[in-house]
Amino acid sequence: MLIGGIAVAAVGLGAGPANAGETGTIYGRKACEETVKMYREMGYNARCNNINGESYYVHYDRPKPGLRPSTGSAGSS
Template identity: 70%
Template structure:
């Protein structure tokens, strides 16, 4: 499955643009985690989500990720 990210050019640092579907959001979050970031999906509204990601502090435990809501 290919994730659809809308408005990525307007995203804030550390956040993706809008992602359609929770499964697609989890796939994008996993890609960031595979690159060494902590990443978590957040629900915006309806079927829209975004991923918040950041490089972990040295010695911090890695994120397992989770679909959350804000």
């Protein structure tokens, strides 16, 4: 998927060890928030993290079994 001029790999929902990760650099806050929304729709907890200026990345992880994914706002650190 191409968001904000940066390619973002879609996350496979099959069984496997990838329960947490980070995207590559995403340009623009809006593009980052759209990426967070995509990951949350797939059942991940996700949040935007500011690298510098308009550069962001998304950290995502799977919630523990029985817990619902986060629906809070996308924050930056």
